[in-house]
Amino acid sequence: MEPVLVAEDVHRSYGDTTALDGLSLSVAAGEVFALIGPNGAGKTTLVRALTGTTTPDSGRVSALGSAPDDVDRNRIALLPQAFSPPERLTGRELLDYYAGLYDDPRPVDEVLAEVGMAGDADSWYETLSGGQQRRICVGTALVNDPDVLFLDEPTTGIDPAGRRDLWALIADLAAGGTTVFLTTHDMAEAEELGDRVGLLAAGRLVEVGSPGALVADHGGESRLVVETDAGADAMAGRDYRVSESGRGLTIHGIDPEGIGGAVAALEDAGIEYESLTWSQPSLEDVYLELAGDRAEDALGGGR
Template sequence: MSDVAISARGLRKVYGDHVALGGIDLEVYAGETFALLGPNGAGKTTATEIFEGYRDRDAGEVRVLGHDPAVDDRGWRDRIGIVLQTSTGLDLLTPREALASTARVYSRPRPVEEVIDAVGLTEKADDRIRNLSGGQRRRLDVALGIIGSPELLFLDEPTTGFDPQARRDFWRLIHSLADDGTTILLTTHYLDEAEHLADRLGVIAAGEIIALDTPEGLGGRGSSAATVSWEEGGERRMVETATPTAVVRDVATRLARPDGEIEGLTITRPSLEDTYLRLVGTAAQTSSTTPSTLAGARA
């Protein structure tokens, strides 16, 4: 189990008549970046908060870095970092002050200036936090999550409020953390972000894990039929096929263009968004009868 950072077996949580988690099984491997996807109310936040030790479970077994998160332990908390959706109570401090204060809690903190630079807050390091924009405060949330050099980092919608360039900068930061061996559990509504960052994805709907695979293989994406489209005789032609190379070769031979080019040629497969929406839509129709399963394999 040393290569498993997070393990859940039969994890269940109920709020009154609402089953938030219906007995899920899940493993996140040490050193991987894992994205947990799902619509609002699906159970991903509940699961994450149980893993973080902020919420009790009703049933099941959970281990995070070999520890039961329901049992508070300062040594265990020293090994994890958490980026919550919002943070409060810091308005009178500057980012530099907040990070320096938080760093003292950890046994092996990263240098404050290094973290400030990594999240792009150098020019705002000595401004009051209450005067920061929403995106700048989100960068500070990320900085507070990584200041302790965590072995395991929880990221809950980390790039909300980021502009496109800031998101790309953040992605580079996450890649650098992953390259250093940090295990990352990410929840996000940005599917391009999940596809770019994650080694594996889990999709949760109605409290059940409905799919678990790599971004390329999720929901059979890798083996799905491709759509080949091109211009011919002033019309747009389109073929759905499992052998797109053969179709392109046939079209090229038939058109017999001297330069070998096919006008307007595109080859597309279902996007991650297409696949995600199909999985969630199917789950919504069958949620009353679909059991919780652990699908897929380690990437």
């Protein structure tokens, strides 16, 4: 069976700017595919190509077995990155409008409740906070109960509790068989939701895999971060790899069972510290490792 989403050797340029540079991927039915990558990597361009709002210069794209602009609109939904509905509509009116575009829409009240907006459904869009507006926008992508859902940075501006609610909602949709294609700068979001994560840089997929596999292959080692004024030379002659970092020292390659020994070594060396933080590698480490300086710029700029 053909995957739900397919891109084969897709190229797309805007003038001299190459947005997609020979990109290939496929997404299976019911999968959550999370696309990450620096600003300008080509993520939105790929979403646009897969939803038929831009046409590749070359290569092939398909969605649900058809050219993207031939797909029945009842079966597909897109939450764009930038979405500016009329401000003098209420959330309910906006969702009612969207519901009217489809043959068999879901009850609007149900969708409003799902995105946590039942209580503010009758406020004008312009009076809602940025995060509330984003929730309403997410709701517009749910009214047709799509088979394929594109979410371009869905949780930008949404508070941490709301973000977790939306994650649970997206996970539920996927568990019910919806295929989700998500772009995000939030590594925790990609790690939490993605069955597979694809890292896009300069229009090319640098790596694709499950979050766990990507972290195992590229995330580096567990480490102990020591908040201290001491320099790395204070640990000289001991059997630890130590580097200086912003907060003090980082001791590399420390597994959980090695924490006690490392702490004993710090104390034996007479190092005074404010705090100790042990951390495992995460998708953010993978991102920084694989996307390099461009990724660091993007993460720094996005915070």
